[in-house]
Amino acid sequence: MTSSNVLTERRGAVLEVTLNRPKANAIDMATSRELGEIFTEFRDDPELRVAILTGAGEKFFCPGWDLKAAASGEDADGDYGKGGFGGLQELRGLNKPVIAAVNGIACGGGLELAISADIILAADHATFALPEIKSGTVADAATLKLPKRIPYHIAMELLYTGRWFDAEEAHRWGLVNRILPAAGLMEEARKMADELAAGPPLVFAAIKEIAREAEDMKFQDALNRITRSQFETVERLYRSEDQKEGARAFAEKRDPVWKGR
Known part of the structure; x- marks a missing residue:
C-alpha cells in the first residue's frame, strides 16, 4: 500500500x-x-x-x-x-x-x-x-x-x-x-x-458509530437505539467473546486480552 x-x-x-x-x-x-x-x-x-x-x-x-x-x-x-x-x-x-x-x-x-x-x-x-x-x-x-x-x-x-x-x-x-x-x-x-x-476494538467501534450516527438525533432516540442494540457495532459487542473476556478479567483482577470478536 x-x-x-x-x-x-x-x-x-x-x-x-x-x-x-x-x-x-x-x-x-x-x-x-x-x-x-x-x-x-x-x-x-x-x-x-x-x-x-x-x-x-x-x-x-x-x-x-x-x-x-x-x-x-x-x-x-x-x-x-x-x-x-x-x-x-x-x-x-x-x-x-x-x-x-x-x-x-x-x-x-x-x-x-x-x-x-x-x-x-x-x-x-x-x-x-x-x-x-x-x-x-x-x-x-x-x-x-x-x-x-x-x-x-x-x-x-x-x-x-x-x-x-x-x-x-x-x-x-x-x-x-x-x-x-x-x-x-x-x-x-x-x-x-x-x-x-491495545484496547477493546469492538468497544471503540461502538463508540465511533454511536457518536457519528447520533450526532443529529435526539438524545432519547439515540439512547433507545443503544439499549435495544440497534447499532450494528453495539449488537456485535454485546454478543462478543470480548465482552465476556472483559467481565472475566475484571473478576480475576487481571488485564483483559482483547481479540476483536
Missing part, C-alpha cells in the same frame, strides 16, 4: 499513512483515490486497529486541493474516490480510531482532512486556516463540521474571514488535543496509537 505520493507503514496493529507530495503535500485526484483505497483497506483489515495520518517534511501537513492540478485541467468536482476528498471524510463504516499528527500547515481541505480524524495532535509550529472564502468558494466539509467541533461563533469567524491561527489558538478552542514539540510529534502519536491498539 505504498507509492511515492502516499507512504504507508504497518507497525503491528497500527497503520501509519504519510502524505508525500513535495513540496506541500497537496492532494490531487489520483492521490485522493489512493488515500481512499488505503483507508478502505485499513477499515476492512481485522489485524489493523488504529491509523495515524501525517505529512512528510516539517513545513506542511496538507494545504488541501492541488491548485496546480486544477490549473492544468483537473476538475474540482471530479472523482475523489472512496471516502471522498482525502479518502477519509465520507468513508462509510470506518469504526476504528484515526489520529491526525499535524506536522505543519493544515489549511483548506487539509484542515478538513485533519478534523475528520478522531484525535488531533499538533506540532507547536503548526498553523491552520480555511482560506476558501478569499477565492470565492465554500469550505463545504468544514462548514458542516467546524461549528460542531468548536464554539459556533469562533467557527463562523474562521469560515467568514479565512484568517490563519496557530496551534495555541487551535488548542484553546478544543480543535486539537495536544501541542507537542515538532521532534516529539510522531513519538507521541505512536505512543497514543499503541495504547489504543
Whole structure:
C-alpha cells in the first residue's frame, strides 16, 4: 500500500499513512483515490486497529486541493474516490480510531482532512486556516463540521474571514488535543496509537458509530437505539467473546486480552 505520493507503514496493529507530495503535500485526484483505497483497506483489515495520518517534511501537513492540478485541467468536482476528498471524510463504516499528527500547515481541505480524524495532535509550529472564502468558494466539509467541533461563533469567524491561527489558538478552542514539540510529534502519536491498539476494538467501534450516527438525533432516540442494540457495532459487542473476556478479567483482577470478536 505504498507509492511515492502516499507512504504507508504497518507497525503491528497500527497503520501509519504519510502524505508525500513535495513540496506541500497537496492532494490531487489520483492521490485522493489512493488515500481512499488505503483507508478502505485499513477499515476492512481485522489485524489493523488504529491509523495515524501525517505529512512528510516539517513545513506542511496538507494545504488541501492541488491548485496546480486544477490549473492544468483537473476538475474540482471530479472523482475523489472512496471516502471522498482525502479518502477519509465520507468513508462509510470506518469504526476504528484515526489520529491526525499535524506536522505543519493544515489549511483548506487539509484542515478538513485533519478534523475528520478522531484525535488531533499538533506540532507547536503548526498553523491552520480555511482560506476558501478569499477565492470565492465554500469550505463545504468544514462548514458542516467546524461549528460542531468548536464554539459556533469562533467557527463562523474562521469560515467568514479565512484568517490563519496557530496551534495555541487551535488548542484553546478544543480543535486539537495536544501541542507537542515538532521532534516529539510522531513519538507521541505512536505512543497514543499503541495504547489504543491495545484496547477493546469492538468497544471503540461502538463508540465511533454511536457518536457519528447520533450526532443529529435526539438524545432519547439515540439512547433507545443503544439499549435495544440497534447499532450494528453495539449488537456485535454485546454478543462478543470480548465482552465476556472483559467481565472475566475484571473478576480475576487481571488485564483483559482483547481479540476483536
